[in-house]
Amino acid sequence: MNDYNRECKIPSPAIDCDTDYKYRTIDGTCNNLKHPQWGSASTAQARFLEAHYDNGYDSPRNTGTHGAKLPSARVISNILHRSTEKTDFDPHLTVMHMSYGQYLDHDLIATPIVMGINNSDLQCCGVDEIGPECIPIDIPTDDPYYNRSCMSLTRSSPAPRVDRVPGAREQLNEVTSYIDASTVYGSDDEIAASLRTFKKGLLITESHERLPSGGKSKCFLETEADYCQKAGDKRVNVVPNLGALHLLFVREHNRIAERLAAINPSWNDETIYQESRKIVSAITQHITYNEYLPEILGQRHMEMYGLYSNTSGFHRIYDEKLDASVRNVVGAAAFRFGHSQVPNHQAVFDKYRRPTMVKPIEQTYHRPHMCAMWNGRGADGLMRWLTTAHSTASDRFFESGVRDKLFQDKDKISMDLPAVNIQRGRDHGLPGYNKWREWCNLPVAKTFSQLRDHDRHTTKLLSQLYRFTYLIDRHPDDIDLFAGAMAETTIPDSLVGPTFACILSMQFQALKRGDRFWYENPFRKTGFNQDEVVRLTAKTYDSISGVRIL
Numbered sequence: 001m002n003d004y005n006r007e008c009k010i011p012s013p014a015i016d017c018d019t020d021y022k023y024r025t026i027d028g029t030c031n032n033l034k035h036p037q038w039g040s041a042s043t044a045q046a047r048f049l050e051a052h053y054d055n056g057y058d059s060p061r062n063t064g065t066h067g068a069k070l071p072s073a074r075v076i077s078n079i080l081h082r083s084t085e086k087t088d089f090d091p092h093l094t095v096m097h098m099s100y101g102q103y104l105d106h107d108l109i110a111t112p113i114v115m116g117i118n119n120s121d122l123q124c125c126g127v128d129e130i131g132p133e134c135i136p137i138d139i140p141t142d143d144p145y146y147n148r149s150c151m152s153l154t155r156s157s158p159a160p161r162v163d164r165v166p167g168a169r170e171q172l173n174e175v176t177s178y179i180d181a182s183t184v185y186g187s188d189d190e191i192a193a194s195l196r197t198f199k200k201g202l203l204i205t206e207s208h209e210r211l212p213s214g215g216k217s218k219c220f221l222e223t224e225a226d227y228c229q230k231a232g233d234k235r236v237n238v239v240p241n242l243g244a245l246h247l248l249f250v251r252e253h254n255r256i257a258e259r260l261a262a263i264n265p266s267w268n269d270e271t272i273y274q275e276s277r278k279i280v281s282a283i284t285q286h287i288t289y290n291e292y293l294p295e296i297l298g299q300r301h302m303e304m305y306g307l308y309s310n311t312s313g314f315h316r317i318y319d320e321k322l323d324a325s326v327r328n329v330v331g332a333a334a335f336r337f338g339h340s341q342v343p344n345h346q347a348v349f350d351k352y353r354r355p356t357m358v359k360p361i362e363q364t365y366h367r368p369h370m371c372a373m374w375n376g377r378g379a380d381g382l383m384r385w386l387t388t389a390h391s392t393a394s395d396r397f398f399e400s401g402v403r404d405k406l407f408q409d410k411d412k413i414s415m416d417l418p419a420v421n422i423q424r425g426r427d428h429g430l431p432g433y434n435k436w437r438e439w440c441n442l443p444v445a446k447t448f449s450q451l452r453d454h455d456r457h458t459t460k461l462l463s464q465l466y467r468f469t470y471l472i473d474r475h476p477d478d479i480d481l482f483a484g485a486m487a488e489t490t491i492p493d494s495l496v497g498p499t500f501a502c503i504l505s506m507q508f509q510a511l512k513r514g515d516r517f518w519y520e521n522p523f524r525k526t527g528f529n530q531d532e533v534v535r536l537t538a539k540t541y542d543s544i545s546g547v548r549i550l
């Protein structure tokens, strides 16, 4: 028996918004004054397309068009996502592009999974395997890496139904959808308070300007000097490159707070904190739309969806009818394209930008050592690596550090991230690849030979994979979105194919136009003044993030 409960949370009472409040709330409520819950933390994820579950309301999409079982996610990963040749590097981008993507993703979405008794993990290749909340992945007997038959995976928690109206299963988002640096400040008041000094607007840091200690999620200590880091998002210790970015933005908050305090001696702690927070959120939005996204989507999509910032001053674009909430398909599939950019190692560079420490990525998962070591100079060295070394290319291939050795434990049990992504899509009831093509007004394939955005080789691989038995017709409708879209040929000057470009463009448009606190908005109460906006946007075409190779 597990202690989860489908109706565990009672929907919150109607929210009374203070329309005069100048700043974002920590949990994102009251951003949209007509729909105060939109984009707020701990609400159900919204959807672009309705869920497609096998039984119509909650069981994973495991069955294809003609009633046959879909292929194992690990088999798909082996055939479509295994990189056999030497790693391809991106000629223009640094590892920072990948790392910023992960950091930004954690600002947008965190999907909780079902837990067992006393908050333990379910044993989905053990005692819990046949339970309703387990979705283990079958490993084939001829697997190129694993010599076992089962990869454990738990379903995402079902969201409580608002007013208990029946309907299909939905998933939760624990963090604010808005790009509001919730990674720095947290998505609930308790966490936010625990990160503040309540003096001069400053955030708590450990000695040598490091992240504070006290993180409660999984974390292994390698030396006596190590400690589990704490930040606005609990995933901070997952991998050192991520911890380094958290630290960068905490330091930026404190740097800004000190300067604001110096020029505004009358401001109290709260004002300095909120004003610094407002600037850090604006910087995050600015980098996202002017340096990070253009590399992913390419100029045509950036312009078509109005995603670039203005180059001079205000931009009145707020649309109160637009729900900014992060859509299920973005968290469960499209924004996971970045897993293909994850390198096989983590590194620390010295001030001459030469490597002084390089570790295989599987030796760094959940270990904050590299970040915290050398009294914080490890984090500086990680940042030098991130802004110097070439990123792994974004394509259908995944490095073995994430495809075979994800979260490898002492018994060498590990996971396959692209396979998990495919299985997660089924868990969330994401409709198949063709349904998304249709939604995007892209040509839909009725036969495998009609696949428009795949080369001949990947078309062949897809048709082999989704052929179930010799008696049943193959059908491209069954292709999982993650697999089908990752295998597309990328559009020129971008990192993704047309299907993910469409889904991501729609999402980032909603996150911009549906945010009342978007930094370019000319709103006297909540926004910046003309001078401030000019200062934030003037450097639009200068790189401040380090995502490009110089």
Ligand code: HEM
Binding pocket: 098, 099, 100, 101, 102, 105, 109, 110, 111, 112, 238, 239, 241, 330, 331, 332, 335, 336, 337, 338, 339, 341, 342, 402, 417, 420, 421, 424
């Ligand atoms: C640096 C190494 C990274 C590791 C080890 C990692 C690992 C993971 C893991 C284990 C999950 C949860 C999978 C599941 O159970 O469904 C996940 C989710 C996710 N990852 Fe990554 N990831 C990394 C980088 C990235 C990057 C670069 C991006 C995007 C640019 C990204 C985007 C996402 C998204 C959108 C989710 C879903 C989050 C949620 O809904 O909770 N990740 N990642």
Ligand SMILES: [Ca+2]
Binding pocket: 107, 108, 175, 176, 177, 178, 179, 180, 181, 182, 183
């Ligand atoms: Ca957020």
